[in-house]
Amino acid sequence: MSYQRKGIEVKNGRLFMGGCDTVELAKEYGTPLYVMDEGFIRGLCREYTSALKEYGEGLIAYASKAFSCKEIYRIVKDEALGADVVSGGELLTAAAAGMPMDKVYFHGNNKTEAELILAIKHKVRAIVVDSLSEIDFLQGIAAAEGVEVNVLLRLNPGIGAHTHKHIATAKADSKFGCPVADGTAISAVEKIAASANLNLRGVHAHIGSQFFELEPFELLADCFVKFAAEVRESL
Numbered sequence: 001m002s003y004q005r006k007g008i009e010v011k012n013g014r015l016f017m018g019g020c021d022t023v024e025l026a027k028e029y030g031t032p033l034y035v036m037d038e039g040f041i042r043g044l045c046r047e048y049t050s051a052l053k054e055y056g057e058g059l060i061a062y063a064s065k066a067f068s069c070k071e072i073y074r075i076v077k078d079e080a081l082g083a084d085v086v087s088g089g090e091l092l093t094a095a096a097a098g099m100p101m102d103k104v105y106f107h108g109n110n111k112t113e114a115e116l117i118l119a120i121k122h123k124v125r126a127i128v129v130d131s132l133s134e135i136d137f138l139q140g141i142a143a144a145e146g147v148e149v150n151v152l153l154r155l156n157p158g159i160g161a162h163t164h165k166h167i168a169t170a171k172a173d174s175k176f177g178c179p180v181a182d183g184t185a186i187s188a189v190e191k192i193a194a195s196a197n198l199n200l201r202g203v204h205a206h207i208g209s210q211f212f213e214l215e216p217f218e219l220l221a222d223c224f225v226k227f228a229a230e231v232r233e234s235l
Contacts, residue, residue, distance in 0.1 A: 007040040036067070038075060045079035061105060064090040073097035082125070088115040095122055105152070107204075109134075109176055116141050126150040128204050130177060132184065135191050135198065142197035149197060152204040153178060155185050157223040159207050159216055177205065180227055189231050203227065 009016040014023050018037035026033055048060045061082040062072070068090045074097050076083060082103030085091045094104055106119040109130040116138055119127055129135050129151050142149045156177035178185040192200045203224060207216055 007037045036072075041072075041075055042079060045076060045081055049080065059103060061103075064094065068093055070097040073099045085124075088112075088118050091115070091118055091122060091124070101125070107154075109154075113137075113141060117145065120145055120147060120149060126152050126201050128152045128154050129188070129192075129198075130154045132178065132188055132191060135188060135195065139195045139198055147197065148199055150199050150201045151192060152202045153185065153188055153192065153200065155180055155203050155205045155223070155227065157205055157207065157220055159219050159223070180223060185227065186230060186234065189235065193235055 007018055014021055016022065017035050018039055020035070022035060025035060045060070045062075052058050052060060059082045061084045062076040064083055064085045068085075070093055073083065073094045077097065077099050082105070083094055083099055084105050084107050085094055086106075086108040091104070091106065095101065101122045102125050104122075104124045105126050105128055106115075106124050107128045107130075108115075111119075111127075111134070116127065120142065127138060127149060129138060135151075138149065138151070154177035156179045158179065158181050178188045180186075189200065192198050205220055205224070207220055211217070
């Protein structure tokens with residue numbers, strides 16, 4: 001039996017990844033063993049960047065919560081990607097690998113004061129604020145540090161993505177982001193605009209994982225455009 005798919009190959013009952021025999025890897029390094037195919041990862045990075053170039057400029061950001069170590073950050077840095085981090089540990093790991101902080105976004109819906117100060121001191125590209133209370137929290141920290149901070153506002157667009165309920169993050173009752181439908185999101189924009197130390201640089205949303213269709217992303221794009229128009233008209 002022999003077949004090949006996405007850099008994975010089975011020959012005579014033995015699994016090969018990136019041309020390496022995983023049985024031999026297990027013998028050399030022991031188990032359990034995590035094996036990553038660098039060539040495959042770089043190929044995916046290039047697929048994203050080349051696709052984006054067809055439509056204009058932008059920054060593809062690697063989601064650190066998928067796998068965070070210094071080598072993965074070196075790879076995405078080499079491929080001219082940015083990164084999303086969701087903890088102080090991920091931020092420090094990215095920094096230790098030489099990741100440009102002007103390509104790093106700090107996410108999370110339960111950031112600590114220490115993590116926000118860390119993000120400010122490392123001068124990340126933007127901090128993604130997740131709630132009305134976090135806006136006040138971050139404004140207080142930025143004022144105490146005597147700096148201005150670029151932020152993105154995380155929206156909850158109320159999109160019931162066609163994925164498993166435990167990984168759908170943008171339903172109306174989700175704890176993530178500021179709901180658009182009930183006016184919380186526009187109130188958040190007003191609060192940021194009125195703050196002395198926060199600069200709104202855009203909006204963000206994460207509607208879930210493991211999609212098999214494009215419709216949820218089309219709905220999200222529509223929500224973004226309509227919300228941006230509402231912000232422009234009201235503010």
